[in-house]
Amino acid sequence: MMARAQEGDRETYRRLLEDITPYIRALAARQLGNCTDIEDTVQEVLLTVHAVRHTYDPARPFGPWLVAIANRRIVDSLRRHGRTSSRETPLEMEQETISTPGANFQETAPDARAVREAVERLPAAQREALRLLKLDEMSLKEAATVSGMSVGALKVATHRALRTLRKLFGWQGNKP
Known part of the structure; x- marks a missing residue:
């Protein structure tokens, strides 16, 4: 399918992307715990596949080429998560802003x-x-x-x- 997609067959390319998406999602879910990270990573893999589709050699198997790209994007996601989680701390419920009227009103605030x-x-x-x-x-x-x-x-x-x-x-x- 990728070889036909490289030749310009748009419908085959669309089907290829639809077919590989669940597989990529499974690869990402195996290594990532957060659901938003999984979907973000799947999108990054699909964008990378699109950007480097010209590098695929039709004489070689498609699976290893795809898995190599997916693994690199998954590792990138893990690194990004590690960098941000080392600097961020989750808010406790008492630290959250409350949307009820007057909840954040200061008694000393001027009118x-x-x-x-x-x-x-x-x-x-x-x-x-x-x-x-x-x-x-x-x-x-x-x-x-x-x-x-x-x-x-x-x-x-x-x-x-x-x-x-x-x-x-x-x-x-x-x-x-």
Whole structure:
């Protein structure tokens, strides 16, 4: 089937990919425990087969060629999982954000009107930098173009505005 697919038979190629998918899934499931990792790995194998299909030699068996590709992608997945799991820790239920209204509300948080009034008291450059970068979510480059300020000036103005608001409301760390 792969030889016919290399010759341009699209229907045969589609059937080949459909036929090898369960086999690839079984190979991945044997070595990977996580269901999302399995499906991601199957997709990576299929993409690799597609990308390197021209390297298949029709005079040789297809199975070993496919298994070699699959094993390499499975090992890549295991390495990736090992790297991320060594740096990540799973959240416990009490650490999860709760979606019920008011669950994440801070008793000491100022109301919106107080924040607006405090922002209005900031110097014009700080107020503009805060609006462009934090409220309008522009990039530094976009905000610099719109405001006519340099990127450095925008950074300084934003930093000073946030520092002033933190002091005013008694916030610690990076609350706003």
